[in-house]
Amino acid sequence: MAKQGPIIIVDDDRDDWELMEVAFEELNIPNQMRCFENGQKALHYLKTTAEQPFIILSDINMPQMGGLELRQAIQADPELRRKSIPFVFLTTTAGEYAIEQAYEMNVQGFFVKGQTLGQIRALIGEIFVYWQQCRHPNS
DSSP states (O other), X not given: OOXXXXXXXXXXXXXXXXXXXXXXXXXXXXXXXXXXXXXXXXXXXXXXXXXXXXXXXXXXXXXXXOHHHHHHHHHHOHHHHXXXXXXXXXXXXXXXXXXXXXXHTTXXXXXXXXXXHHHHHHHHXXXXXHHHHOOOTTO
């Protein structure tokens, strides 16, 4: 885990990208954001970049490839799995099935997005601080 690496946002709602960008600025998070509108585009980036991302924040429901499928594809790829990029769901969908599926794939967190900038800022802040302090094999 590269603590200075980019934070990967996988979400088809561009309004959420903007809210997260404002939250990052207000929290003074120095990491760059890399935003992708679906899992397929994020997976292509992860397979072709030399960057070591800090964390992946993914929605569940997206066109072409959703978050669960993205997580499954990362777990199935030996090189991506070896990078041990923390994978956290940040979504509006919190159904029991989705939560069970996510943890069966060994995600590192499952959170419901807030509706306001203040709620999103608080959640992003907690996630960021946790992973900044966390010891990790790729630190």
